[in-house]
Amino acid sequence: MTDKQHVSLFPSWRWFGPQDAVTLAEIRQTGAKGVVSALHQIPCGEVWSLHDISQRKEMIESAGLRWNVVESVNVHESIKTASPERDEYIDKYCQTLENLGKSNINTVCYNFMPVLDWTRTQLNFPLKDGSFALRYDPVALAAFEIFILKRPGIENDYTEAQKEAAHAYLQQLSSHEKDVLQRTIMAGLPGTDEVYSPEEFMKHLGVYKEIGVVKLRENLTYFLSKIIPVAESYGINMCIHPDDPPFPILGLPRIVCTEDDLRYIVESVPSLNNGITFCTGSLGARRDNDLPGMIKRLGSKIHFLHLRNVQHNPDGSFYEADHLEGSTDMFAVMKAVIEEQLKRNMMGRTDIAIPMRPDHGHQFLFDADRQFYPGYSAIGRMRGLAELRGLEMGIRNTHVNKWKMIAN
Structure with missing residues (x-):
């Protein structure tokens, strides 16, 4: 085994751009090396120009960080609903991917949730x-x-x-x-x-009235069949984010909720570039999802990690717990991720340092007077990142040497 086995996850931090209450200078002090960002000022469906991408990239790099993941290049509703203009929007999406590839940004997270993004009450x-x-x-x-x-x-x-x-x-x-x-x-x-x-x-719901799970899956497969060849050409790993919460709500279909859903997606358009954002918070909101097992079985397709925890309650509610507490066994999750990295090392893959970010975080008194996007306060996420990096180091120090001896 080579020294690649010691490559850690790539600690990253979501940044919403210059309007974010958390500054790049602060992010650099959290222990993060990478920045997960997007050009939110550009309307959904429009092309991200090389100029706009370059401006954001230079802003991040001048702060001593790396723009390593785009989250997200949002998918226009016309693509999800197979409207007559969907091919026009897919062409624009492909142009954005081409421009990102030319800018050496090689991981793109996206979701296929109808109308809304993640939903909380x-x-x-x-x-x-x-x-x-x-x-x-x-x-x-x-x-x-x-x-x-x-x-x-x-x-x-x-x-x-x-x-x-x-x-x-x-x-x-x-x-x-x-x-x-x-x-x-x-x-x-x-x-x-x-x-x-x-x-x-209600107008959006009317559009989805005739679009159930089967049709939405077909629309996603069509989208992937068009964009994955472009992603392959420019070395971009596409990684779909699970639905959040991972079950139907408000009369809308959901197709990225379970292991079977994820397997269907990555097998619908076979390519290493057609992968997964493994979000332990979203997938963990279903009690029947075996997260460590999913990593073991689908790990080769995981290109990006969102690590957070949720606490289930008997009444069906859940709240976002501390990163190392809650209903998800984060130790087992991290151990499975490190095992996946070792597999990649043995296979000679170069994508061993999987980007990882602490997803969401509690709002502490330290941040009480600052206006953050919900879930994206500074101190709560910094605590999460510190805990996750410590957990990762502990597992590596106690288990990797044993695995190395077995491999040798």
Whole structure:
């Protein structure tokens, strides 16, 4: 075995650009080496020019960091719904990939979630230590969906007991709290302040009325069949992000929730460049997902890691726990990742230092007066990154030498 076995994960940090409350100078002090960023100022579906990419890259490099992952080149709704103009938007997407490849940026994260990005019902759930976390409560979602959104056909999706619980929940909310709930659920793309109105959202739902899981999968496969050859030409690893939460909500289909879903996607267009963003928070929100096992079986296709934890509750809710606590065994996850790195080393692969970022983080008192995107405070993520790097080093020091002896 070569010294490549000692290559660690590539510690990275999501940065939303110059408008982000966390500065590049601060990121450099967290222990991160890479920056995960995107050109959020460019409307979804439009081409990222070489000039705009170069400007952002120079900004990051001048701070002593590396722009190693794009998150995300967002996929236009026309592509997801197979609208007549989808090929036009796919061509623009391919041009953006070409420009990123020419700029030596070789990992692109994206998702195929209809309309909304990740969805929570509360952005400031209080924890025992006085910090705040993101939370998903199915009762709160039902209250919004049944009594505020009033989605047609909703009466068939909930039991009478669930409807009663949702009504009781709504009754305890003030007008302001109802407005906050609506804005929290209807938030649009990351890195923007866009919030859908119920009318706008219902219009989107109308488009998806005839698009179920099978059709959405077909649309994703079509998209991948067009972009993966371009990604291969420019050495770009495409990595799809799981749905968050990983189950159907608000009448929208979900197709990136389970191991079977991920396997279907990577096998639908066979290529090493057609890969996965392995998000332990998103996938961990389903109790039936075996995360360490998924890494062992699909690890060769993992190009990017989002590491965070969630705590499940008996009522079906979950909140984002400390990175090393919660319902996911982060030790087993990290051990499986390091084993995957050793496999890549033995195969002679060059992509051993998988980019990893601490995903989301609690908002601590230190950051109380700063305006962050939900989940992206400074100190909470810095704590997560420190804990994850320590866990990684501990596993390497205690296990890699044993594996080396076995291999020899």
